[in-house]
Structures are given as C-alpha cells and as structure tokens.
Amino acid sequence: MSATLPRSDTPAHPQLPQSPSPALAGALRWLRRDGLGGLIAVTLILFIIGPMLSVVLWAFAVRWQYPSLLPTEYGFRWWSETFRRADIGTAIPQSISITLIATALSALVSLPAAYAFARMRFPGRQIFLLSFLATNAFPRFGLYITIAVIFFQLNLIGTVQGVVVIQVVNSLLLMIWIPTAAFRNVDRGLEEAALDVGASRLRVFTQITLPIVFPAIAAAVLLSAVNIFYEAQASLIIGLPNVRTVPVLMYSLINNQLVVQYGAILMFVTWVPSLILLAFAQRFLRGRHFAAGFGV
Amino acid sequence: MATMATAELKPSPRWRRARNVFSGYALILPALLLVGLIIVYPATRSIIVTLTTQADGSPAAFTLDQYTSFFTDTLSTTNLLYTLRVALEVVAILFLIAFPICLYLRFSKSRIANVIHFLTLFPLFVPGIVLAYALIRFTITHGMLASILAALCINNYTTPYLTTQGIMFGLVWEGIPFTTLILNAALIQIDDALIDSARDVGANAWQIFTRIMLPLIKDAVVIIFALQFLMILGSYTIPYLMGPAEPEMMGVFMQRTYQDVQNPVQAQTQAVVTFVIAALAGYVYVRTVASQQKGQE
Numbered sequence: 001m002s003a004t005l006p007r008s009d010t011p012a013h014p015q016l017p018q019s020p021s022p023a024l025a026g027a028l029r030w031l032r033r034d035g036l037g038g039l040i041a042v043t044l045i046l047f048i049i050g051p052m053l054s055v056v057l058w059a060f061a062v063r064w065q066y067p068s069l070l071p072t073e074y075g076f077r078w079w080s081e082t083f084r085r086a087d088i089g090t091a092i093p094q095s096i097s098i099t100l101i102a103t104a105l106s107a108l109v110s111l112p113a114a115y116a117f118a119r120m121r122f123p124g125r126q127i128f129l130l131s132f133l134a135t136n137a138f139p140r141f142g143l144y145i146t147i148a149v150i151f152f153q154l155n156l157i158g159t160v161q162g163v164v165v166i167q168v169v170n171s172l173l174l175m176i177w178i179p180t181a182a183f184r185n186v187d188r189g190l191e192e193a194a195l196d197v198g199a200s201r202l203r204v205f206t207q208i209t210l211p212i213v214f215p216a217i218a219a220a221v222l223l224s225a226v227n228i229f230y231e232a233q234a235s236l237i238i239g240l241p242n243v244r245t246v247p248v249l250m251y252s253l254i255n256n257q258l259v260v261q262y263g264a265i266l267m268f269v270t271w272v273p274s275l276i277l278l279a280f281a282q283r284f285l286r287g288r289h290f291a292a293g294f295g296v
Numbered sequence: 297m298a299t300m301a302t303a304e305l306k307p308s309p310r311w312r313r314a315r316n317v318f319s320g321y322a323l324i325l326p327a328l329l330l331v332g333l334i335i336v337y338p339a340t341r342s343i344i345v346t347l348t349t350q351a352d353g354s355p356a357a358f359t360l361d362q363y364t365s366f367f368t369d370t371l372s373t374t375n376l377l378y379t380l381r382v383a384l385e386v387v388a389i390l391f392l393i394a395f396p397i398c399l400y401l402r403f404s405k406s407r408i409a410n411v412i413h414f415l416t417l418f419p420l421f422v423p424g425i426v427l428a429y430a431l432i433r434f435t436i437t438h439g440m441l442a443s444i445l446a447a448l449c450i451n452n453y454t455t456p457y458l459t460t461q462g463i464m465f466g467l468v469w470e471g472i473p474f475t476t477l478i479l480n481a482a483l484i485q486i487d488d489a490l491i492d493s494a495r496d497v498g499a500n501a502w503q504i505f506t507r508i509m510l511p512l513i514k515d516a517v518v519i520i521f522a523l524q525f526l527m528i529l530g531s532y533t534i535p536y537l538m539g540p541a542e543p544e545m546m547g548v549f550m551q552r553t554y555q556d557v558q559n560p561v562q563a564q565t566q567a568v569v570t571f572v573i574a575a576l577a578g579y580v581y582v583r584t585v586a587s588q589q590k591g592q593e
Contacts (some may be wrong), residue, residue: 036400040412051430113328139574143339229423230425230426
C-alpha cells in the first residue's frame, strides 16, 4: 500500500475537488496533508486509550448501562465500600513494602554489575550479559514449581523474604540491560578531561558520570518497581497463603467479582500513581539508548 | 591499590588489566550468584526431574516417559501448536501495525507524529493485569467498544473476550511499544541521502522500502521477531484472563497441570518443552547481535 503514497516533494495536484464550503476545504486539505497521521492517531487513541479510559470511567461510575457511551451516574459510593474491604486494606501496604525492598535490593545488585559490563574488560563479559537474557527463556512457571519445593525446605514459603528474592531476580534483566547501555554511552573524553585537571575518581563518577546516566537508571528503577508491584505469579505460588499482594487480589476480583467497581477502583488508585512515575521515564525511552541496549 | 605507596611507580598495563578483570568479576558476582541459585539451579533440577521420573511417578536413572506422554497426549500437542500459532500470528500482526506507523514517524515531522509516538509507548506503562481488566471492560459484549459501535449503527458486534482473538488483541497491545521502539531506532539510522538519491533515479515508495530500507533494517526485524516470540511463549496473564478454556497457551496449561491436575512433573515437562523452543528463538537473537557487533568492530 506504500506504493500508492504520493512522494512528499511532489507539487500539489490541481485535480483536488473544489469543495463547497471553506471548512470542508480546510478539513480536506488537512486530511490530504496528513491524513495518514490523523488516521493512525485516531485508531491508536481508540484502541490504546479507549480501554484505559473505560477503567477510569468505571472507577467513578455508579451506573453505566449499554448502549450509553458514558456512565449515566457518577459518584464515590463504591469508593468507601472498596476501601472498607479488609483484603484490600492489607494488600496495598504489603505490596508497597515488597516493591520498595525488592527494587532497592535489585538496584544494589544490578547497578554495579551494569557498570562492570559497560566499562570493564574481562573474559566472558558478553556471554555473562547475554546469560541474563537467556535465563528469561525458561518459562517462569516451571521455575516457580521447583523453587517452591526448595523454598518449602528452607521455610520461605508464605514469607515476604521468599517473594522478595524472586522479584529481585525477575527484575535483573531490565535493571542490568538499560543501565549498561547508558554507561556505555557516556563520553569517556569528558571523564578523562576531568581527571586531567585533577578531579578524583570518585568526584568524576559522582559529578560527571552519574548525572549523565541518571535518567536511564531512573527509568530502569521505575519500570522495575512497577513490574514488581504487579507481578502476580510468583506471589501466587511462593507468597500464599500469608502474603497476599494487590495483583493476586486483582485476579480474584476479575474472575469472581460481580461488582465491576471494586476492580476498577483498585486498578485506578494503584495504576495512576505508577503512570505518573513512568511519565518521567518516557523521555529516556524515546532516545536511542533503549534500543541500543538490545543490539540495534 | 597496593602500589599507591610511591606515586611515581605506575602500575604496569598487565597489572592494571588484571585488576580490571578482577573488579569486573567482583561487581557482577552478586547478580550472577542470584541468577545461578534462583534460575539456573532450579531450571536444571526441573530438567533432571523430568528425565528421571517414570510415567507412574516412580524414580528411574533415565527415562523419556514424561516426554513420551507429552507428545502422545493430544491435549498437550494441541496446546503446544496453539501457542506457536498464536505467537507467530501476533508477531505478524505486530509487524503489519508497526511498519506503517514507524515509516510514518520516520518521515513526518508534524505535531501528530509526537502524539503517535507517545501513544505507541503508552502500553509500556500499563501492567499486564491492569491491561487485561481494561480490555475485558472495553471489549465485553456490552462494553465500551460495543457502545461506540452501536452509536455508529453497527450492531453485530461479537466480543473477542474468552476467545483466541481476545488473547491476540491483548498480546498485540502489549507488544506495540517494544516493536515500534526497536523499529524506530533502526529506521532513524538510515541515511536520508540514500533515500533521496534513490528517489532521484526514479524509485517509487515501494521500491525504496523493499530494496533500500528493508535490507538495512533486517537485523532489527530479526531481533524484534526473536524477542517478541520469546515473550509471547512465556506469557501468562493475558492468555489466562482473556483466552478460551480450550485450547490453552502453554503458560496457562502449566499452571492448570500443576494446581488442578496436581501433576508437577508433567507441568515441568511442559516448561522444558517450551524452554527448548524459546531457546531456539534466543539463539537466533544472540547470533544476530553477535554478527552485528562483529560487523561494527
């Protein structure tokens, strides 16, 4: 279909239909100039924003019946009901603490490794880096079955520690690959210049290297935190019955709950903060570094 | 560090290299240990269990019983083929969607391009379970999409929820950011002059795309294919919440075999079979990246 696209540098064709009204002419001209862009944008808005919009609307809807395009009655009636539920009240703080601990531990383990992968020359470097990807090829669930057996012997089943360990390991790939790409992209000349004028190695690292890689590291940390918060399979197998996280609760709300609003409100209050956090990561992801991390 | 006593005495290059190697290993060691203990060791144990457990559950020195029963069981092979089919179809759809969008982004500098760029990244910020819930609410029989279509006087809407289309909708949705990010990065690296000169000698848009651009982004296409295929094979949340009860994708099948059928060894066999196929995709990816880096050096 690209074959029929006009070359962008062709002069405007005179046979554009002369439209009766200036408004229609304007719309036609706009469509002609960027009709493809408009079409793509409208389709993406419908299928990407549409579903998320329906969750947000459901969270504030009291009544919404087909075929009404929007809820017919808004209100907060279901909000107090939702937060009065005991399971939600305990799951949210539990999930937040697991996320904070696991993300911090993951950063502690991964960031030095990312620095080494980007900056140091040692045999097997490339193979070790790829091994983090390779480990993702084994289906997670198959692992959890065996890990459950091992953790049972170690008394880690149903404990926060058990869940945290799994979440740290799950986030390693993201937390190592993105920062590795970022450290690789730092201009070494800049650092050497600072060393030449007498800055200490520590000072060069904290005042030159770190500020440059900070956006990438922040993006990796935020993405990992959000992934950890919403990971359900490990919590399901390692965490239950004592540790019941938000996503585990979400599964049961999706499958067995007739009241749509419970799920919608829980998704809304947990997802919107993560969306705001991730908006900060957006700029980094649009740059070339993210793709470079995957070898493009 | 030991040689710091005399500032004049510069460490020999060899000593410096050795120190570099040593601290390199020291820095990656904690991460490697974690992966070894929590992934490699359990995975190896899984593989061993599937090769030493007979059909009746009793141990043996070596047996292929578990694999024989997997490949002679119609349900298992159906689910495996179904998973492969869904994965291939989703990747194909992703390319069909991503190519027009990324080509548009490559050549357009309009304000709409910025909006489209943001929209293609947006799914990255939506966790799988929130997405599943949103898609259910959006596509369910009397959901928002049905209302929108009804407003446009289209009343014969059938929901993809709990069908294969439901899974594919969700997986395509999830795959868009990664596919477009990698494709965009590859397209940006194509020199404008190359395209202009092809145009000057009279090449049309299709010829420019197939003869000039496609060969240059071949590696990126292979990388997208391999990694997306891998991710879809291991997917769980979307197939579990959006898909039909039968056939099942492997992730869902494993969990049901473990929890409902209570046959952990067969569930692990399913995991190993999936892993072998995923490893093939991983191999394709690694080979592409390795040959590309060799080309750059």
